[in-house]
Amino acid sequence: MTDLPIFAPSAAAVTFVGAGPGSAQHLTLGAYRALQEAAVVIHDRLVGAEVLALIPARTRRIDVGKEGFGPATAQSDINAVLVAEAATGARIVRLKGGDCGIFGRLDEEMEALEAAGISFSILPGLTTASVAAATIGQSLTRRGRNASLRIVTGHDMEGFAEQDWRGLARPGEVAAIYMGKKSARFIQGRLMMHGASPATPVSLCENVSRPDQRILSATLATLPEVASRLTGPAIILYGLAPRQAATLVELNEVRA
Numbered sequence: 001m002t003d004l005p006i007f008a009p010s011a012a013a014v015t016f017v018g019a020g021p022g023s024a025q026h027l028t029l030g031a032y033r034a035l036q037e038a039a040v041v042i043h044d045r046l047v048g049a050e051v052l053a054l055i056p057a058r059t060r061r062i063d064v065g066k067e068g069f070g071p072a073t074a075q076s077d078i079n080a081v082l083v084a085e086a087a088t089g090a091r092i093v094r095l096k097g098g099d100c101g102i103f104g105r106l107d108e109e110m111e112a113l114e115a116a117g118i119s120f121s122i123l124p125g126l127t128t129a130s131v132a133a134a135t136i137g138q139s140l141t142r143r144g145r146n147a148s149l150r151i152v153t154g155h156d157m158e159g160f161a162e163q164d165w166r167g168l169a170r171p172g173e174v175a176a177i178y179m180g181k182k183s184a185r186f187i188q189g190r191l192m193m194h195g196a197s198p199a200t201p202v203s204l205c206e207n208v209s210r211p212d213q214r215i216l217s218a219t220l221a222t223l224p225e226v227a228s229r230l231t232g233p234a235i236i237l238y239g240l241a242p243r244q245a246a247t248l249v250e251l252n253e254v255r256a
Contacts, residue, residue, distance in 0.1 A: 013118050014082065014092045016106060018099040018125015022048030023209035026126045034123060035059075039090035042082060046097030046233060048210060075105060079112035086118045099127035103153055103178050127151075128235045129176030132205035136215060137243030146174045146239070154180030154187060154236075162190075168238070169196035177236040184227035184236070188220055191238075196220055201241035206234040217242050 020026030045065025064073040198221035218226040
């Protein structure tokens with residue numbers, strides 16, 4: 001049996017850090033420490049302003065933001081910047097919104113570092129789905145309701161993403177749909193085609209944990225209409241409705 005190396009943040013040239021969805025209160029202690037020790041922070045557009053404010057003034061920042069269906073830094077350019085900065089010997093933090101391992105293009109960047117012989121470590125962050133579910137007062141799994149949770153994307157490199165629609169359409173299923181704002185009508189059509197009830201609850205959470213957060217309550221029948229109101233980054237929690245007792249910044253109910 002071959003012993004595999006353990007990548008420890010203190011020993012790695014690059015630390016991938018999950019920043020959470022926006023609020024500094026969702027940043028882990030390990031992530032905070034990594035930011036204090038970094039010489040360079042290479043960050044995404046979706047990293048919250050509260051988190052960026054924790055970066056020391058002496059630390060150099062490099063913005064490599066991407067915007068869905070909008071302006072973006074090419075992934076190949078991000079990889080090149082990451083390798084070039086790490087090659088100087090400086091301590092680098094690659095700061096990603098949410099959890100860096102969930103739809104964060106982490107593998108491409110790790111592979112670029114591996115190819116250059118550069119060590120790295122990963123500090124996971126709170127993913128948007130967890131924080132959004134907590135905001136609406138729900139759990140992502142519940143005994144007797146759903147024994148699994150699906151984390152899916154609304155679009156991929158080929159366009160609108162295909163999923164196990166038949167499985168998702170079963171009563172009681174729960175899914176966190178990232179990047180689903182533009183594909184809301186496609187998602188609705190696929191689910192209803194496979195037997196999902198139009199009355200299935202859906203929560204749309206925009207700018208999760210930020211000062212301008214909005215929670216929109218819908219059903220599968222009204223999903224496209226409600227999604228069209230969104231202007232910021234959002235996650236769709238399929239199969240979950242906000243609890244009335246939850247503390248919400250804004251709750252607009254749209255019923256079929």
